[in-house]
Amino acid sequence: MDEPTPTRRRLLRATGALAMAAVGASATGTAAAGAGNDNGKQFGRVYANDVLWRTNVVHVLDERPDPEDRIYFLHDGNGPIPENDDASGDQLSPFVSESAPGDRDWNGGQWTHFSAEVTDIDAFNEDAPVTNAGDVLDADYIETTLGRPGFGPPDFFVCPLNGRA
Numbered sequence: 001m002d003e004p005t006p007t008r009r010r011l012l013r014a015t016g017a018l019a020m021a022a023v024g025a026s027a028t029g030t031a032a033a034g035a036g037n038d039n040g041k042q043f044g045r046v047y048a049n050d051v052l053w054r055t056n057v058v059h060v061l062d063e064r065p066d067p068e069d070r071i072y073f074l075h076d077g078n079g080p081i082p083e084n085d086d087a088s089g090d091q092l093s094p095f096v097s098e099s100a101p102g103d104r105d106w107n108g109g110q111w112t113h114f115s116a117e118v119t120d121i122d123a124f125n126e127d128a129p130v131t132n133a134g135d136v137l138d139a140d141y142i143e144t145t146l147g148r149p150g151f152g153p154p155d156f157f158v159c160p161l162n163g164r165a
Contacts, residue, residue, distance in 0.1 A: 019103035034115045042076040043163045045093040046133040052092060055109070059064040061156035065110035070098040071159075072116040072144060073152045080152070086121045088128035092165075094152075097132035101161055115149040116142050160162065 007138055045055050071122050073094055074081040080094035081087050096116070099106045119122045120141035127135065 001048040018148050027119055028075060043149060046097050046159075046161060047093055047129070048097035048161060049103070050131045050145075051100065052131070052165040053097075054163050054165045055161050057153060057161050058109075058158045058160065060154045061110070064112050064156050065107070065158075067107040068110055068112045068113055069107045070133065071111045071153075072114045072140070073098045073148065074116045074128060074136070075152065076117055076121070076128060078120050079147070080122055081118050081124070084121065086125075088125040089119070090129040092129065096130060096133055096136050097161070110157055111118075111153075111159055112146070113148050113153055113155050113157070115145045115147060115152075117144075117149065 026068055044054065044056075057086060061118050062066070074091070074096065075094060076084045076087070078084075082089075082091050097111075116136050123139070123141040127139065130136060130142075137144065141145070153159075
C-alpha cells in the first residue's frame, strides 16, 4: 500500500476543514435567531455586555445552579423576539446574559433562565438591539419572571460562551 504524499495529506486536511466550516456556517445560520436543533439542546448566540457570543447547551440541570449566571430570553409571548416580523431586525439573538467570560461574576455558563416578555414592540424597536442585562431589567416594556415561558431553553442548564459570534 502506498503512503499518501505530503501534498495529498494537505489536500485531505484542507478538504476536511472546509467541510467542517460549511457545516458550522450552516448551523450558525440556523441558530442566529436562537433557534434550537431538533432535540432542543442547542442555540446559537447570546448577548453579554454588548457583545454577541457563540454558545451551545452542554446539558440540562435538574435544579437551579449555585453559583449561577442569569440569562434573559426575549420573547413576545409566542416565540423568540427576533422571529416577530414587527420586531427590529437588529436583534440578532433573543438571549441576553448578565455576565460573560472575563467578568468577576462569570460562573462558566451555569444558567438560570428568566423569561423576558416584550410587551411593547414599538418601544423595543426604539432601543434595539437590547444587548445587556441592565437594558433588559431597566426597560418598562419588558416583564421578567423566573423560568421559561413554555418555550425556549430549559429553566436550568450549562452552556459556555465559547467565543465572539
